[in-house]
Amino acid sequence: xxxxxxxxxxxxxxxxxxxxxxxxxxxxxxxxxxxxxxxxxxxxxxxxxxxxxxxxxxxxxxxxxxxxxxxxxxxxxxxxxxxxxxxxxxxxxxxxxxxxxxxxxxxxxxxxxxxxxxxxxxxxxxxxxxxxxxxxxxxxxxxxxxxxxxxxxxxxxxxxxxxxxxxxxxxxxxxxxxxxxxxxxxxxxxxxxxxxxxxxxxxxxxxxxxxxxxxxxxxx
Amino acid sequence: xxxxxxxxxxxxxxxxxxxxxxxxxxxxxxxxxxxxxxxxxxxxxxxxxxxxxxxxxxxxxxxxxxxxxxxxxxxxxxxxxxxxxxxxxxxxxxxxxxxxxxxxxxxxxxxxxxxxxxxxxxxxxxxxxxxxxxxxxxxxxxxxxxxxxxxxxxxxxxxxxxxxxxxxxxxxxxxxxxxxxxxxxxxxxxxxxxxxxxxxxxxxxxxxxxxxxxxxxxxx
DNA sequence: ATGCCTTTGTGAACGCGTGCACAAAGATGG
DNA sequence: CCATCTTTGTGCACGCGTTCACAAAGGCAT
Numbered sequence: 001x002x003x004x005x006x007x008x009x010x011x012x013x014x015x016x017x018x019x020x021x022x023x024x025x026x027x028x029x030x031x032x033x034x035x036x037x038x039x040x041x042x043x044x045x046x047x048x049x050x051x052x053x054x055x056x057x058x059x060x061x062x063x064x065x066x067x068x069x070x071x072x073x074x075x076x077x078x079x080x081x082x083x084x085x086x087x088x089x090x091x092x093x094x095x096x097x098x099x100x101x102x103x104x105x106x107x108x109x110x111x112x113x114x115x116x117x118x119x120x121x122x123x124x125x126x127x128x129x130x131x132x133x134x135x136x137x138x139x140x141x142x143x144x145x146x147x148x149x150x151x152x153x154x155x156x157x158x159x160x161x162x163x164x165x166x167x168x169x170x171x172x173x174x175x176x177x178x179x180x181x182x183x184x185x186x187x188x189x190x191x192x193x194x195x196x197x198x199x200x201x202x203x204x205x206x207x208x209x210x211x212x213x214x215x216x217x218x219x220x
Numbered sequence: 221x222x223x224x225x226x227x228x229x230x231x232x233x234x235x236x237x238x239x240x241x242x243x244x245x246x247x248x249x250x251x252x253x254x255x256x257x258x259x260x261x262x263x264x265x266x267x268x269x270x271x272x273x274x275x276x277x278x279x280x281x282x283x284x285x286x287x288x289x290x291x292x293x294x295x296x297x298x299x300x301x302x303x304x305x306x307x308x309x310x311x312x313x314x315x316x317x318x319x320x321x322x323x324x325x326x327x328x329x330x331x332x333x334x335x336x337x338x339x340x341x342x343x344x345x346x347x348x349x350x351x352x353x354x355x356x357x358x359x360x361x362x363x364x365x366x367x368x369x370x371x372x373x374x375x376x377x378x379x380x381x382x383x384x385x386x387x388x389x390x391x392x393x394x395x396x397x398x399x400x401x402x403x404x405x406x407x408x409x410x411x412x413x414x415x416x417x418x419x420x421x422x423x424x425x426x427x428x429x430x431x432x433x434x435x436x437x438x439x440x
Numbered sequence: 441a442t443g444c445c446t447t448t449g450t451g452a453a454c455g456c457g458t459g460c461a462c463a464a465a466g467a468t469g470g
Numbered sequence: 471c472c473a474t475c476t477t478t479g480t481g482c483a484c485g486c487g488t489t490c491a492c493a494a495a496g497g498c499a500t
Contacts, residue, residue, distance in 0.1 A: 006447075006448075018488080021450085022488085030448090030449095031448055032447080032448080032495090033447050034445075034448080037448090051391070051394045056397070058390070065286070065292060066289035069288075069289050075370050076390070146389055162392060166290060170340065173380055174271045174340065176380050177339055225476090238458080238461090238479095241479065242479080245480080252465090253477050255476080256477065
Protein backbone atom coordinates (compact mmCIF):
# COMPACT_ATOMS: atom_id res chain seq x y z
CA UNK A 1 0.00 0.00 0.00
CA UNK A 2 1.65 3.23 -1.17
CA UNK A 3 1.75 5.85 1.54
CA UNK A 4 3.08 9.34 2.14
CA UNK A 5 4.02 11.03 5.36
CA UNK A 6 2.86 14.54 6.17
CA UNK A 7 6.51 15.51 6.22
CA UNK A 8 7.06 14.40 2.63
CA UNK A 9 3.99 16.20 1.41
CA UNK A 10 4.83 19.32 3.38
CA UNK A 11 8.34 19.50 1.97
CA UNK A 12 7.08 19.02 -1.55
CA UNK A 13 4.46 21.70 -1.13
CA UNK A 14 6.69 24.05 0.79
CA UNK A 15 4.47 24.26 3.83
CA UNK A 16 4.63 23.26 7.46
CA UNK A 17 3.91 19.61 8.15
CA UNK A 18 1.88 20.33 11.26
CA UNK A 19 -0.41 22.62 9.34
CA UNK A 20 -0.87 19.98 6.72
CA UNK A 21 -1.78 17.37 9.29
CA UNK A 22 -4.21 19.73 10.97
CA UNK A 23 -5.86 20.54 7.66
CA UNK A 24 -6.22 16.86 6.90
CA UNK A 25 -7.73 16.26 10.29
CA UNK A 26 -10.55 18.66 9.39
CA UNK A 27 -11.36 16.47 6.43
CA UNK A 28 -11.71 13.54 8.74
CA UNK A 29 -8.95 11.87 6.78
CA UNK A 30 -7.24 9.44 8.99
CA UNK A 31 -3.67 8.47 8.45
CA UNK A 32 -1.88 5.64 10.14
CA UNK A 33 0.55 6.52 12.91
CA UNK A 34 4.02 5.37 12.21
CA UNK A 35 3.21 4.93 8.53
CA UNK A 36 1.57 7.97 6.98
CA UNK A 37 -1.41 8.46 4.72
CA UNK A 38 -2.69 5.94 2.21
CA UNK A 39 -2.19 7.86 -1.02
CA UNK A 40 -5.18 6.46 -2.81
CA UNK A 41 -7.59 7.02 0.05
CA UNK A 42 -6.23 10.49 0.68
CA UNK A 43 -6.60 11.55 -2.92
CA UNK A 44 -10.14 10.28 -2.94
CA UNK A 45 -11.10 12.10 0.26
CA UNK A 46 -9.64 15.40 -0.90
CA UNK A 47 -11.20 15.04 -4.32
CA UNK A 48 -14.58 14.40 -2.83
CA UNK A 49 -14.37 17.27 -0.38
CA UNK A 50 -13.31 19.65 -3.12
CA UNK A 51 -16.14 18.52 -5.35
CA UNK A 52 -13.84 16.97 -7.93
CA UNK A 53 -15.80 13.76 -8.00
CA UNK A 54 -18.97 15.53 -8.97
CA UNK A 55 -19.94 16.47 -12.48
CA UNK A 56 -20.23 20.21 -12.89
CA UNK A 57 -21.82 21.32 -16.12
CA UNK A 58 -20.74 24.85 -17.04
CA UNK A 59 -21.53 27.22 -19.86
CA UNK A 60 -19.08 29.64 -21.38
CA UNK A 61 -20.60 32.83 -22.70
CA UNK A 62 -18.60 34.92 -25.15
CA UNK A 63 -16.56 32.85 -27.56
CA UNK A 64 -13.82 35.28 -28.50
CA UNK A 65 -10.17 34.47 -28.05
CA UNK A 66 -10.53 34.05 -24.34
CA UNK A 67 -13.71 32.01 -24.53
CA UNK A 68 -12.11 29.72 -27.09
CA UNK A 69 -9.01 29.40 -24.94
CA UNK A 70 -11.16 28.37 -22.00
CA UNK A 71 -13.12 25.92 -24.11
CA UNK A 72 -9.86 24.29 -25.18
CA UNK A 73 -8.38 24.30 -21.73
CA UNK A 74 -7.66 20.73 -20.74
CA UNK A 75 -7.62 21.34 -17.03
CA UNK A 76 -11.39 21.46 -16.73
CA UNK A 77 -12.35 17.91 -17.56
CA UNK A 78 -9.91 16.40 -15.11
CA UNK A 79 -11.35 18.51 -12.33
CA UNK A 80 -14.93 17.46 -12.80
CA UNK A 81 -16.05 20.24 -15.08
CA UNK A 82 -17.95 19.56 -18.25
CA UNK A 83 -18.52 22.29 -20.79
CA UNK A 84 -22.23 21.95 -21.46
CA UNK A 85 -22.30 24.66 -24.10
CA UNK A 86 -20.51 27.56 -25.71
CA UNK A 87 -22.69 30.60 -26.18
CA UNK A 88 -22.10 33.70 -28.27
CA UNK A 89 -24.19 36.66 -29.32
CA UNK A 90 -22.82 36.73 -32.84
CA UNK A 91 -25.21 34.89 -35.19
CA UNK A 92 -22.29 34.25 -37.53
CA UNK A 93 -20.67 32.12 -34.84
CA UNK A 94 -23.70 29.91 -34.35
CA UNK A 95 -23.08 26.32 -35.31
CA UNK A 96 -19.39 26.87 -35.83
CA UNK A 97 -17.43 24.27 -33.92
CA UNK A 98 -15.01 25.37 -31.21
CA UNK A 99 -13.12 22.78 -29.21
CA UNK A 100 -15.44 20.15 -30.62
CA UNK A 101 -18.63 21.87 -29.58
CA UNK A 102 -20.98 23.85 -31.79
CA UNK A 103 -21.40 27.45 -30.69
CA UNK A 104 -24.97 28.23 -29.67
CA UNK A 105 -26.67 31.57 -29.95
CA UNK A 106 -27.50 33.67 -26.92
CA UNK A 107 -31.20 33.18 -27.58
CA UNK A 108 -30.85 29.61 -26.41
CA UNK A 109 -29.15 30.56 -23.15
CA UNK A 110 -32.10 29.99 -20.86
CA UNK A 111 -33.01 26.67 -22.44
CA UNK A 112 -29.45 25.40 -22.23
CA UNK A 113 -29.14 26.34 -18.58
CA UNK A 114 -32.31 24.60 -17.54
CA UNK A 115 -31.95 21.57 -19.80
CA UNK A 116 -28.49 20.81 -18.46
CA UNK A 117 -29.01 21.87 -14.89
CA UNK A 118 -26.15 24.32 -15.15
CA UNK A 119 -25.36 26.18 -11.95
CA UNK A 120 -22.01 27.67 -12.93
CA UNK A 121 -21.49 30.17 -15.73
CA UNK A 122 -18.33 31.65 -17.18
CA UNK A 123 -18.46 35.13 -18.68
CA UNK A 124 -15.81 35.91 -21.29
CA UNK A 125 -17.65 38.64 -23.13
CA UNK A 126 -16.57 42.24 -23.67
CA UNK A 127 -17.13 44.45 -20.64
CA UNK A 128 -20.20 46.06 -22.12
CA UNK A 129 -22.17 42.84 -22.38
CA UNK A 130 -21.12 41.26 -19.11
CA UNK A 131 -23.78 42.64 -16.76
CA UNK A 132 -26.56 41.83 -19.18
CA UNK A 133 -25.31 38.27 -19.67
CA UNK A 134 -24.89 37.95 -15.93
CA UNK A 135 -28.49 38.98 -15.30
CA UNK A 136 -29.77 36.43 -17.77
CA UNK A 137 -27.63 33.67 -16.31
CA UNK A 138 -28.86 34.43 -12.82
CA UNK A 139 -32.47 34.63 -13.95
CA UNK A 140 -32.05 31.25 -15.62
CA UNK A 141 -30.87 29.68 -12.39
CA UNK A 142 -27.10 30.05 -12.34
CA UNK A 143 -25.81 30.64 -8.82
CA UNK A 144 -22.06 30.89 -9.40
CA UNK A 145 -20.35 33.10 -11.95
CA UNK A 146 -16.75 33.31 -13.03
CA UNK A 147 -16.21 36.71 -14.60
CA UNK A 148 -13.32 37.45 -16.94
CA UNK A 149 -14.79 40.71 -18.21
CA UNK A 150 -13.22 43.83 -16.73
CA UNK A 151 -16.36 44.89 -14.92
CA UNK A 152 -17.73 44.54 -11.45
CA UNK A 153 -20.96 42.59 -11.64
CA UNK A 154 -24.00 43.26 -9.52
CA UNK A 155 -25.74 40.12 -8.41
CA UNK A 156 -28.54 39.32 -5.96
CA UNK A 157 -27.88 37.76 -2.59
CA UNK A 158 -27.00 34.10 -2.78
CA UNK A 159 -25.10 34.30 -6.04
CA UNK A 160 -21.32 33.94 -5.92
CA UNK A 161 -19.17 35.92 -8.28
CA UNK A 162 -15.44 35.60 -8.74
CA UNK A 163 -13.64 38.04 -10.95
CA UNK A 164 -10.46 37.14 -12.76
CA UNK A 165 -8.41 40.14 -13.81
CA UNK A 166 -5.64 38.92 -16.06
CA UNK A 167 -3.62 42.04 -15.46
CA UNK A 168 -3.56 41.83 -11.68
CA UNK A 169 -1.05 39.01 -11.58
CA UNK A 170 1.11 40.93 -14.00
CA UNK A 171 0.82 43.95 -11.77
CA UNK A 172 1.95 41.98 -8.75
CA UNK A 173 5.00 40.85 -10.68
CA UNK A 174 5.73 44.42 -11.70
CA UNK A 175 5.39 45.50 -8.10
CA UNK A 176 8.05 43.07 -6.97
CA UNK A 177 10.14 43.84 -10.01
CA UNK A 178 10.10 47.46 -8.98
CA UNK A 179 11.45 46.63 -5.53
CA UNK A 180 14.18 44.45 -6.99
CA UNK A 181 15.44 47.31 -9.12
CA UNK A 182 15.14 50.30 -6.84
CA UNK A 183 16.85 49.15 -3.68
CA UNK A 184 16.87 52.84 -2.78
CA UNK A 185 13.32 52.40 -1.59
CA UNK A 186 11.13 55.17 -2.97
CA UNK A 187 8.86 54.93 0.05
CA UNK A 188 9.73 54.20 3.67
CA UNK A 189 8.15 51.06 5.03
CA UNK A 190 7.30 48.56 2.32
CA UNK A 191 3.55 48.08 2.23
CA UNK A 192 3.51 44.34 2.13
CA UNK A 193 -0.17 44.89 2.61
CA UNK A 194 -0.56 46.37 -0.85
CA UNK A 195 0.63 43.22 -2.54
CA UNK A 196 -1.54 41.06 -0.40
CA UNK A 197 -4.75 43.03 -0.28
CA UNK A 198 -6.98 41.98 -3.13
CA UNK A 199 -9.54 43.69 -0.95
CA UNK A 200 -11.86 40.72 -1.07
CA UNK A 201 -12.70 39.22 -4.39
CA UNK A 202 -16.27 38.74 -3.31
CA UNK A 203 -18.68 41.03 -5.04
CA UNK A 204 -19.45 43.86 -2.71
CA UNK A 205 -21.20 45.77 -5.46
CA UNK A 206 -22.36 49.08 -4.01
CA UNK A 207 -22.08 51.00 -7.23
CA UNK A 208 -22.04 54.53 -5.96
CA UNK A 209 -18.50 55.65 -5.05
CA UNK A 210 -17.40 59.25 -5.44
CA UNK A 211 -15.92 58.70 -8.85
CA UNK A 212 -17.13 56.18 -11.41
CA UNK A 213 -14.90 53.21 -10.90
CA UNK A 214 -11.26 52.27 -10.77
CA UNK A 215 -9.31 55.41 -11.60
CA UNK A 216 -6.95 55.24 -14.53
CA UNK A 217 -3.35 56.19 -14.00
CA UNK A 218 -3.28 59.87 -13.37
CA UNK A 219 -1.46 62.04 -15.88
CA UNK A 220 1.10 63.23 -13.34
CA UNK B 221 -9.82 70.51 -4.39
CA UNK B 222 -11.70 67.23 -4.69
CA UNK B 223 -11.24 65.02 -1.65
CA UNK B 224 -12.46 61.70 -0.29
CA UNK B 225 -12.69 60.52 3.28
CA UNK B 226 -11.42 57.14 4.34
CA UNK B 227 -14.98 56.34 5.33
CA UNK B 228 -16.28 56.93 1.80
CA UNK B 229 -13.56 54.84 0.24
CA UNK B 230 -14.00 52.09 2.80
CA UNK B 231 -17.73 51.86 2.21
CA UNK B 232 -17.25 51.77 -1.53
CA UNK B 233 -14.63 49.05 -1.27
CA UNK B 234 -16.43 47.10 1.40
CA UNK B 235 -13.61 47.27 3.90
CA UNK B 236 -12.98 48.77 7.29
CA UNK B 237 -12.08 52.45 7.23
CA UNK B 238 -9.45 52.10 9.93
CA UNK B 239 -7.66 49.44 7.94
CA UNK B 240 -7.74 51.63 4.89
CA UNK B 241 -6.27 54.56 6.79
CA UNK B 242 -3.57 52.36 8.26
CA UNK B 243 -2.66 51.02 4.85
CA UNK B 244 -2.45 54.53 3.47
CA UNK B 245 -0.21 55.54 6.34
CA UNK B 246 2.33 52.93 5.22
CA UNK B 247 2.51 54.65 1.85
CA UNK B 248 3.37 57.86 3.59
CA UNK B 249 0.28 59.35 2.05
CA UNK B 250 -0.90 62.15 4.19
CA UNK B 251 -4.49 63.17 4.24
CA UNK B 252 -5.83 66.29 5.84
CA UNK B 253 -7.61 65.90 9.15
CA UNK B 254 -11.12 67.11 9.06
CA UNK B 255 -11.14 66.99 5.27
CA UNK B 256 -9.91 63.72 3.87
CA UNK B 257 -7.50 62.75 1.12
CA UNK B 258 -6.76 64.81 -1.95
CA UNK B 259 -7.99 62.49 -4.68
CA UNK B 260 -5.45 63.50 -7.27
CA UNK B 261 -2.48 63.23 -4.94
CA UNK B 262 -3.71 59.94 -3.52
CA UNK B 263 -4.18 58.38 -6.92
CA UNK B 264 -0.70 59.48 -7.91
CA UNK B 265 0.91 58.10 -4.76
CA UNK B 266 -0.81 54.73 -5.07
CA UNK B 267 -0.06 54.51 -8.77
CA UNK B 268 3.58 55.25 -8.17
CA UNK B 269 3.89 52.78 -5.31
CA UNK B 270 2.25 50.08 -7.38
CA UNK B 271 4.50 50.75 -10.35
CA UNK B 272 1.69 51.96 -12.56
CA UNK B 273 3.58 55.07 -13.56
CA UNK B 274 6.44 53.08 -14.95
CA UNK B 275 6.57 51.56 -18.39
CA UNK B 276 6.81 47.79 -18.26
CA UNK B 277 7.68 46.14 -21.54
CA UNK B 278 6.46 42.53 -21.61
CA UNK B 279 6.64 39.71 -24.10
CA UNK B 280 3.96 37.12 -24.61
CA UNK B 281 5.20 33.71 -25.69
CA UNK B 282 2.76 31.28 -27.25
CA UNK B 283 0.19 32.97 -29.44
CA UNK B 284 -2.63 30.48 -29.36
CA UNK B 285 -6.12 31.42 -28.26
CA UNK B 286 -4.95 32.43 -24.83
CA UNK B 287 -1.93 34.35 -26.06
CA UNK B 288 -4.10 36.21 -28.53
CA UNK B 289 -6.65 36.96 -25.83
CA UNK B 290 -3.91 38.40 -23.65
CA UNK B 291 -2.51 40.44 -26.53
CA UNK B 292 -5.95 41.93 -27.10
CA UNK B 293 -6.64 42.53 -23.44
CA UNK B 294 -7.16 46.23 -22.95
CA UNK B 295 -6.39 46.26 -19.26
CA UNK B 296 -2.64 46.12 -19.78
CA UNK B 297 -1.96 49.46 -21.38
CA UNK B 298 -3.80 51.40 -18.71
CA UNK B 299 -1.74 49.75 -16.02
CA UNK B 300 1.63 50.63 -17.44
CA UNK B 301 2.25 47.48 -19.42
CA UNK B 302 3.39 47.60 -23.02
CA UNK B 303 3.42 44.48 -25.13
CA UNK B 304 6.89 44.61 -26.67
CA UNK B 305 6.43 41.50 -28.76
CA UNK B 306 4.36 38.41 -29.42
CA UNK B 307 6.43 35.29 -29.87
CA UNK B 308 5.44 31.89 -31.22
CA UNK B 309 7.30 28.76 -32.20
CA UNK B 310 5.17 28.11 -35.27
CA UNK B 311 6.95 29.47 -38.37
CA UNK B 312 3.56 29.78 -40.06
CA UNK B 313 2.54 32.37 -37.47
CA UNK B 314 5.57 34.55 -38.05
CA UNK B 315 4.69 37.95 -39.40
CA UNK B 316 0.98 37.39 -39.02
CA UNK B 317 -0.53 40.33 -37.18
CA UNK B 318 -2.26 39.74 -33.84
CA UNK B 319 -3.69 42.67 -31.94
CA UNK B 320 -1.82 44.99 -34.25
CA UNK B 321 1.57 43.40 -33.68
CA UNK B 322 3.40 41.03 -35.99
CA UNK B 323 4.11 37.66 -34.44
CA UNK B 324 7.83 36.98 -34.11
CA UNK B 325 9.50 33.61 -34.22
CA UNK B 326 11.02 32.04 -31.14
CA UNK B 327 14.46 32.33 -32.67
CA UNK B 328 14.30 36.05 -32.07
CA UNK B 329 13.40 35.68 -28.40
CA UNK B 330 16.78 36.57 -26.93
CA UNK B 331 17.26 39.56 -29.22
CA UNK B 332 13.81 40.92 -28.45
CA UNK B 333 14.33 40.63 -24.71
CA UNK B 334 17.63 42.43 -24.69
CA UNK B 335 16.72 45.06 -27.29
CA UNK B 336 13.64 46.10 -25.37
CA UNK B 337 14.97 45.65 -21.88
CA UNK B 338 12.16 43.26 -21.09
CA UNK B 339 12.11 41.97 -17.52
CA UNK B 340 8.65 40.40 -17.48
CA UNK B 341 7.57 37.48 -19.64
CA UNK B 342 4.19 35.84 -20.08
CA UNK B 343 4.05 32.17 -20.98
CA UNK B 344 0.91 31.01 -22.75
CA UNK B 345 2.34 27.98 -24.49
CA UNK B 346 1.24 24.35 -24.18
CA UNK B 347 2.49 22.66 -21.02
CA UNK B 348 5.18 20.78 -22.87
CA UNK B 349 6.99 23.86 -24.08
CA UNK B 350 6.67 25.97 -20.96
CA UNK B 351 9.81 24.97 -19.07
CA UNK B 352 11.96 25.30 -22.15
CA UNK B 353 10.59 28.75 -22.93
CA UNK B 354 11.00 29.69 -19.30
CA UNK B 355 14.67 28.71 -19.31
CA UNK B 356 15.31 30.79 -22.40
CA UNK B 357 13.50 33.79 -20.97
CA UNK B 358 15.49 33.61 -17.76
CA UNK B 359 18.75 33.16 -19.62
CA UNK B 360 17.92 36.22 -21.70
CA UNK B 361 17.45 38.33 -18.61
CA UNK B 362 13.80 38.06 -17.65
CA UNK B 363 13.34 38.07 -13.88
CA UNK B 364 9.56 37.81 -13.56
CA UNK B 365 7.37 35.25 -15.26
CA UNK B 366 3.61 34.91 -15.46
CA UNK B 367 2.80 31.32 -16.30
CA UNK B 368 -0.52 30.27 -17.79
CA UNK B 369 0.68 26.82 -18.77
CA UNK B 370 -0.48 24.00 -16.51
CA UNK B 371 3.03 23.20 -15.30
CA UNK B 372 5.11 24.09 -12.31
CA UNK B 373 8.18 25.92 -13.54
CA UNK B 374 11.64 25.55 -12.07
CA UNK B 375 13.54 28.80 -11.91
CA UNK B 376 16.77 29.93 -10.31
CA UNK B 377 16.85 32.05 -7.17
CA UNK B 378 15.90 35.64 -7.78
CA UNK B 379 13.32 34.94 -10.45
CA UNK B 380 9.66 35.40 -9.57
CA UNK B 381 7.07 33.10 -11.02
CA UNK B 382 3.33 33.41 -10.70
CA UNK B 383 1.13 30.68 -12.00
CA UNK B 384 -2.38 31.32 -13.19
CA UNK B 385 -4.55 28.24 -13.24
CA UNK B 386 -7.77 29.12 -15.00
CA UNK B 387 -9.55 26.19 -13.46
CA UNK B 388 -8.78 27.02 -9.85
CA UNK B 389 -11.26 29.86 -9.65
CA UNK B 390 -13.85 27.60 -11.18
CA UNK B 391 -13.00 24.98 -8.62
CA UNK B 392 -13.49 27.44 -5.78
CA UNK B 393 -16.93 28.28 -7.13
CA UNK B 394 -17.78 24.60 -7.38
CA UNK B 395 -16.62 24.11 -3.82
CA UNK B 396 -19.01 26.74 -2.54
CA UNK B 397 -21.72 25.52 -4.85
CA UNK B 398 -21.37 22.10 -3.30
CA UNK B 399 -21.95 23.49 0.17
CA UNK B 400 -24.96 25.47 -0.98
CA UNK B 401 -26.61 22.32 -2.26
CA UNK B 402 -25.74 19.72 0.36
CA UNK B 403 -26.71 21.40 3.61
CA UNK B 404 -26.42 17.93 5.08
CA UNK B 405 -22.70 18.46 5.31
CA UNK B 406 -20.83 15.45 3.94
CA UNK B 407 -17.94 16.15 6.30
CA UNK B 408 -17.96 17.50 9.86
CA UNK B 409 -16.19 20.82 10.22
CA UNK B 410 -15.98 22.80 7.02
CA UNK B 411 -12.35 23.22 6.03
CA UNK B 412 -12.42 26.89 5.26
CA UNK B 413 -8.72 26.41 4.95
CA UNK B 414 -9.11 24.34 1.83
CA UNK B 415 -10.77 27.16 -0.05
CA UNK B 416 -8.20 29.64 1.09
CA UNK B 417 -4.99 27.69 0.90
CA UNK B 418 -3.48 28.13 -2.55
CA UNK B 419 -0.48 26.81 -0.72
CA UNK B 420 1.71 29.68 -1.79
CA UNK B 421 1.79 30.64 -5.41
CA UNK B 422 5.49 31.20 -5.17
CA UNK B 423 7.48 28.62 -6.99
CA UNK B 424 8.84 26.19 -4.47
CA UNK B 425 9.92 23.88 -7.23
CA UNK B 426 11.47 20.82 -5.59
CA UNK B 427 10.49 18.45 -8.33
CA UNK B 428 10.76 15.18 -6.54
CA UNK B 429 7.50 14.36 -4.73
CA UNK B 430 6.40 10.76 -4.27
CA UNK B 431 4.23 10.78 -7.35
CA UNK B 432 4.85 12.84 -10.46
CA UNK B 433 2.72 15.91 -10.00
CA UNK B 434 -0.80 16.92 -9.20
CA UNK B 435 -2.78 13.70 -9.03
CA UNK B 436 -5.73 13.43 -11.35
CA UNK B 437 -9.06 12.55 -9.86
CA UNK B 438 -8.79 9.02 -8.71
CA UNK B 439 -11.08 6.50 -10.35
CA UNK B 440 -12.94 5.80 -7.10
C1' DA C 441 4.55 -10.83 23.43
C1' DT C 442 7.51 -6.97 24.23
C1' DG C 443 10.09 -2.99 23.23
C1' DC C 444 11.57 0.37 19.92
C1' DC C 445 10.87 3.39 16.21
C1' DT C 446 8.09 6.25 13.29
C1' DT C 447 4.39 9.31 12.42
C1' DT C 448 -0.08 11.00 13.53
C1' DG C 449 -3.34 14.09 15.86
C1' DT C 450 -3.85 17.99 18.78
C1' DG C 451 -3.45 21.13 23.02
C1' DA C 452 -1.14 25.26 23.86
C1' DA C 453 1.71 29.26 22.74
C1' DC C 454 3.07 32.53 19.57
C1' DG C 455 2.65 36.10 15.97
C1' DC C 456 0.16 38.93 13.02
C1' DG C 457 -3.45 41.32 10.97
C1' DT C 458 -7.88 43.57 11.84
C1' DG C 459 -10.95 46.55 14.22
C1' DC C 460 -11.91 49.67 18.01
C1' DA C 461 -11.58 53.86 20.11
C1' DC C 462 -9.53 58.14 20.96
C1' DA C 463 -6.27 61.94 21.01
C1' DA C 464 -4.28 65.20 17.79
C1' DA C 465 -4.82 68.19 13.91
C1' DG C 466 -6.86 71.10 10.85
C1' DA C 467 -10.87 73.53 8.91
C1' DT C 468 -14.71 76.53 9.60
C1' DG C 469 -17.86 79.77 11.57
C1' DG C 470 -18.95 83.17 14.95
C1' DC D 471 -9.13 84.43 18.33
C1' DC D 472 -11.74 80.87 20.20
C1' DA D 473 -15.06 77.13 20.02
C1' DT D 474 -16.72 73.36 17.57
C1' DC D 475 -16.87 69.90 14.28
C1' DT D 476 -14.86 66.60 11.18
C1' DT D 477 -11.53 63.29 9.94
C1' DT D 478 -6.94 61.54 10.28
C1' DG D 479 -3.32 58.66 12.38
C1' DT D 480 -2.36 55.13 15.68
C1' DG D 481 -1.88 52.60 20.36
C1' DC D 482 -4.05 48.72 22.06
C1' DA D 483 -6.78 44.62 22.41
C1' DC D 484 -9.04 40.93 20.38
C1' DG D 485 -9.32 36.90 17.35
C1' DC D 486 -7.54 33.67 14.21
C1' DG D 487 -4.29 30.99 11.89
C1' DT D 488 0.23 28.98 12.14
C1' DT D 489 3.75 26.56 14.49
C1' DC D 490 5.70 24.01 18.25
C1' DA D 491 6.00 20.13 20.92
C1' DC D 492 4.50 15.94 22.75
C1' DA D 493 1.58 12.09 24.11
C1' DA D 494 -0.82 8.38 21.88
C1' DA D 495 -0.94 4.86 18.47
C1' DG D 496 0.40 1.63 15.16
C1' DG D 497 3.97 -1.15 12.76
C1' DC D 498 7.83 -4.15 12.95
C1' DA D 499 11.68 -6.77 14.46
C1' DT D 500 13.34 -9.76 17.85
